[in-house]
Amino acid sequence: MSNEALRVKSVIQGLAVDRQRYQALNALLAEQRQHIIARDAAALDAVNAQIMALYHQLTHNSQQRYQLLDELGIQASSLGMQSLIARLPGEHKPKVGALWRDLQQQAATCQASNDANGALMHMQQDILVNLLNIGEPENWLYQQA
DSSP: OOHHHHHHHHHHHHHHHHHHHHHHHHHHHHHHHHHHHHTOHHHHHHHHHHHHHHHHHHHHHHHHHHHHHHHTTOOSSHHHHHHHHHHSOTTTHHHHHHHHHHHHHHHHHHHHHHHHHHHHHHHHHHHHHHHHTTTOHHHHHTOOO
16 A cells, blocks of 8 residues: 555544544533533543543644645645545545544534533633622622623
């Protein structure tokens, strides 16, 4: 197998691994949300550690994919991936195309879940700050907008 073929194979294998990692991340983000709602700090710390470990793995794979695509002379972007998929033999195009689209969808789902969890944490923090300031009317009567 040529170096180019090995690089393409590595890119595709990385996509498959990342899809599994994003699925795991999505499950962890749902778990994180439950711990945020329950205000379970110990469980939240544990799940956050797992999320960060997956994040580092995804980042590492992304950097490897970037390097492999660069070595193949392909732009490291969605358009570049579509270009790579278009160059594959006919029998591989549909499977790899579906893999790429699913990976993008998994990533978007995780981003939305992460954003929602962040908003939930922010709302809880605002409530807590307001409750802590309730004994000092000057702190909550004249807050900045």
